[in-house]
Amino acid sequence: MRQIIILGRGGQGAQTAGNLLAQAFYAEGLQVQTFATYGGARRGTPVTSSLRVDDKPIRARCNIENATAMLCFDESLLDKNFLRNAARGSLILVNSHQPSEAFSGLGDYQIKAVDGKAIARQNGMGKVVNSALLGAFVRLIQEPNINTMCQVVEQTAPVKQAQNVAACRMAFDLLQQQL
Amino acid sequence: MTTNNDGTLLSGNHAVAWGVKLARPDVAPLYPITPQTPILEKIIELQDKGLMTVELLTPESEHSAMAAAIAASLTGARVFSATSSQGLLLMHELLHYAAGARAPIVLFNVNRTPASPWGFWPDQLDSLAQRDTGWIQLYSETPQESLDTTIMAFAIAEAANIPVMVNHDAFYVSHAVEAVRIPDQQWVDQFLPPLQLEHKLDTQTGRSFGAPIDQAAWNRSRREMCDAMTKVESLVSQTGQRWGALCGRNYGPLEHYRTAQADVLIVTMGSMCGTVREAVDEMRQQGQSVGLIKVRLFRPLPGAALREALVGVSTVLVLDRNYSPGMGGILHQELKSALFGMEKAPQIHGLLAGVGGVNVAAEHIQRWVSQYAQAEACVDSIWVE
Numbered sequence: 001m002r003q004i005i006i007l008g009r010g011g012q013g014a015q016t017a018g019n020l021l022a023q024a025f026y027a028e029g030l031q032v033q034t035f036a037t038y039g040g041a042r043r044g045t046p047v048t049s050s051l052r053v054d055d056k057p058i059r060a061r062c063n064i065e066n067a068t069a070m071l072c073f074d075e076s077l078l079d080k081n082f083l084r085n086a087a088r089g090s091l092i093l094v095n096s097h098q099p100s101e102a103f104s105g106l107g108d109y110q111i112k113a114v115d116g117k118a119i120a121r122q123n124g125m126g127k128v129v130n131s132a133l134l135g136a137f138v139r140l141i142q143e144p145n146i147n148t149m150c151q152v153v154e155q156t157a158p159v160k161q162a163q164n165v166a167a168c169r170m171a172f173d174l175l176q177q178q179l
Numbered sequence: 180m181t182t183n184n185d186g187t188l189l190s191g192n193h194a195v196a197w198g199v200k201l202a203r204p205d206v207a208p209l210y211p212i213t214p215q216t217p218i219l220e221k222i223i224e225l226q227d228k229g230l231m232t233v234e235l236l237t238p239e240s241e242h243s244a245m246a247a248a249i250a251a252s253l254t255g256a257r258v259f260s261a262t263s264s265q266g267l268l269l270m271h272e273l274l275h276y277a278a279g280a281r282a283p284i285v286l287f288n289v290n291r292t293p294a295s296p297w298g299f300w301p302d303q304l305d306s307l308a309q310r311d312t313g314w315i316q317l318y319s320e321t322p323q324e325s326l327d328t329t330i331m332a333f334a335i336a337e338a339a340n341i342p343v344m345v346n347h348d349a350f351y352v353s354h355a356v357e358a359v360r361i362p363d364q365q366w367v368d369q370f371l372p373p374l375q376l377e378h379k380l381d382t383q384t385g386r387s388f389g390a391p392i393d394q395a396a397w398n399r400s401r402r403e404m405c406d407a408m409t410k411v412e413s414l415v416s417q418t419g420q421r422w423g424a425l426c427g428r429n430y431g432p433l434e435h436y437r438t439a440q441a442d443v444l445i446v447t448m449g450s451m452c453g454t455v456r457e458a459v460d461e462m463r464q465q466g467q468s469v470g471l472i473k474v475r476l477f478r479p480l481p482g483a484a485l486r487e488a489l490v491g492v493s494t495v496l497v498l499d500r501n502y503s504p505g506m507g508g509i510l511h512q513e514l515k516s517a518l519f520g521m522e523k524a525p526q527i528h529g530l531l532a533g534v535g536g537v538n539v540a541a542e543h544i545q546r547w548v549s550q551y552a553q554a555e556a557c558v559d560s561i562w563v564e
Binding site for chain 1: 351357
C-alpha cells in the first residue's frame, strides 16, 4: 500500500491536492482513501492530508506513521516532527526556492526541492502552487500518469484551467530533467 | 465527482448528504460546526442544483435547530438535522424533548472532542453522553455505511416513533474521501415511502403536544418508551436485511468479523473497527484466534446478542474512544452490565484507546492483544498507549 502525507498551511491547497491526487489514482483503477485533519479551519495553520492507495479496498482508519512519500507545501514545516511519520528512504518533495541539497541533512530520505511559487507565477497562477506541486510530485513518485493528473486538474479547477494544467506539466518536466 | 465501477469518490460527510437527498426529508434545520459543516454545505449545493427539495432552516444555534426539528416533525414532516460536539451538547435539553414527544427525527452527529480544552479530534464522548436522552444511537465505520445508515435511520425512526442519532468519527470517516456507491433514487423510494404519522399537529383538529401531565401519565410515557425500545433491536435487523435485499449491503445491530472459534474478541464502535480488521487479519495469519465484534447499535444495546456472541470466548478487549471521568470507558461499562449473570463470562478488559483522537494503529491493537490475552481483568478501564 502507498501511504502519502501532504502538509501545508490552511489556504495553500494541501487538502485539495490530496483530493486531486486521489482522483487521479482512482481514475487509473486503484482504490483510494484520503482524509484531511486540521486543528481549526483557519488560514495559515498546518493542514495535513493523508492518502492511502492500494489495489484492494482500504480499511485502516488511523494516521499514517510510515509514509512512503510526502509532499510539503512550505519548507518552514519540513522539520523532524513532520519527518517522524516518514519511512526510511521515502520520497519527499518540498516547495522551496533552495536547491535539494539544502535539505540533505534532515536524514535518510530522498528529498527533492521544487520552486512551486516560481512555476505558478510563470504560468499566471499567482501564489496558487498546488497544480505545480502535483505535477512535480507525480514525477517524483512515478505515478499516477501525468496525463491523468492533468486531466483531473483541468476538470476540477474552478478557474484558469489552462494555466493550472500548464503549471502542472511544467513542474513535471522540470523534475524530469533533474532526475 | 469522480466515478468508476467501484462508485463515486465522496467524503463521509458528503455521503451523508447524498443519503439525506435520497431520503427526501421535508424539513432540515441546520447550524454549521466543524467537522459537520460539509454535510450542511453539500445539502445546500444539492438543493441549489435542483437535485433535492427540502425546507432548509438556518436558525441562530443548534438549540433552535433542534427546537425547529421537533416542531416540524410533530406536524408529520420528515426531518433531518446534523451537528457535532458542542452543537450536540447545546441540543441536550431538546434531545430529551424530542424523544419524549416521540418525534421520529434523524440527526447525524460527527463525533468530536467536547471542550475544554478546545479540540476537533475524533472522540465519541459527545454522543455517548446523550445515551440517556431516549434516542436510538447507531455508529458508522465508513462513508458507505454512513450513507446507507442515514437512509435506514429514517425507516427505523418512523417505524418506532423514536428519534435516531447516527454517528461517525471526525476526519477518519467525516473527511475520508473514498469510493461510495450512491443508491438509485427508485430503490430508496421503494424502501422509504412518504411518512404518514398517526398523531400529528394539525390546525384542523386543534390537538397539542407536551401539555403538563400528572405523575402517573409521565410514568406511563416512559413505560411506553421502554416497550418501544425493546423492539428496536429486531427493527434494526429487519431494516438492515430489507436494505441488503435492495442493494446487497446487509447491516445488523452487531457485525461479526472472523469470530469463528475466536479465543479473543475485540469489541468496539465506529472508525476503529476498520483498523481492528487489519489487526485481526494479521493476527489470524500468525495463528492467533482473534476476531472483531462491531457494535453498530449502541442504544438500545443489543445485550442478548452480545452475550450470545461471547459464549466460549476467553477474553474480550473493549476499545473505547471516549472517557467518562470517574468511571472509565462507556462501552466497557455497558458491556460489563450486559454480561451480568452470564455463566463462564469472558475476562473483559476495558482499554481507553484513542481518547481525544490519539492515533490507534493496527500494530497498537496487536500489542494490546498479546499484553492482555492471558491477563486477569480488572473492573476499571485502563489507559493504553
